[in-house]
Amino acid sequence: MKILYHLLNHLKHNSFSMILLITLFVSCQKDVAKIHDEAFVVDTHNDVLLRSLTGRDILTDLPESHSDLPKFNKGGMDCQIFSIWVSPTEFEDGEHYNRANQMISQLEYLCSRIPDQWAITFNYQDLVYNDQKGILSCMIGVEGGHSIENDIAKLDALYDRGMRYLGITWNNSTDWATSAKDETEKSDSLTFIGLTDFGKNVIKRCNDLGVMVDVSHAGEKTFWDIIETTKNPIIASHSSVYNICPHFRNLKDEQLFAMKKNGGVVFVNFYPGYIDSTYSKKYDKVKTQFKFELDSLAKLYDPDSDLYWYKENE
DSSP, X not given: OHHHHHHHHHHHTOHHHHHHHHHHHHHHHHHHHHHHHHSOOEEEEEOHHHHHHTTOOTTSOOTTOSOOHHHHHHTTOSEEEEEEEOOTTTSOTTSHHHHHHHHHHHHHHHHHHSTTTEEEOOSHHHHHHHHHHTOEEEEEEEEOGGGGXXXXXXXXXXXXXXXXXXXXXXXXXXXXXXXXXXXXXXXXXXXXXXXXXXXXXXXXXXXXXXXXXXXXTBOHXXXXXXXXXXXXXXXXXXXXXXTTSOOTTSBOHHHHHHHHHHTOEEEEOOOHHHHOTTHHHHHHHHHHHTHHHHHHHHHHHGGGSHHHHHHHHO
């Protein structure tokens, strides 16, 4: 703190130093832009297909959206993994697999409209080819094992359509794997915790196919069962650090070290509620202070609003 104070005091009386500091900041910005431009930039989790299914054209620049094709291009994205998420409450048992396929068909349709700008990617060779041609690689990740409907054949079929990672659970547990939310909030009512024998077979089949196992949303016991079962590196497509922000979605240090040993990768979720331990208090204060305005926005945008998604689906 003293060093910072003396630096600022010196700069206040030395315009040359101020100019030098500004120049350094500009130089750093250029370096960051250069690194970003030269890197192969991958985002491992994006729900924008849900917006597309409401009729919004994500091939155009949407003012209400963080994601659309123009923003992908402007942001220097090289590979975007699209989340195939099926609401376990809006769709009944037996409808999850069909809905997942509908979402994949939507992505196929969108890519077919501008094939020289983005394309579904099935393997490493596709990634290299698209990178050389300046085409955005679109990969498919299924979020929530309920979409395979307890059927390994449906897992295989989703792989054939392009699924390259499977999120073992969403917030809801399946018949074969328990979620972080349920292990935390419903542990007394669960009939099992972790992976069942069928769940372990799902992990093994993913290994055989080359489907990455995604532990984001998975319960802690499920996580450790996956670590014991998998032969391949795993990923967390959108998770953060529990010791920084103790949310049930986040990974504890022991889990992070286990993923390191496994050769896996954690992709950080930047939603404030998962990286700021004080966020809940701030959020509640804003909800109280601006209740009328927030209710009006929720009615205006209905299920397309960020407020809706994080309020209902956290």
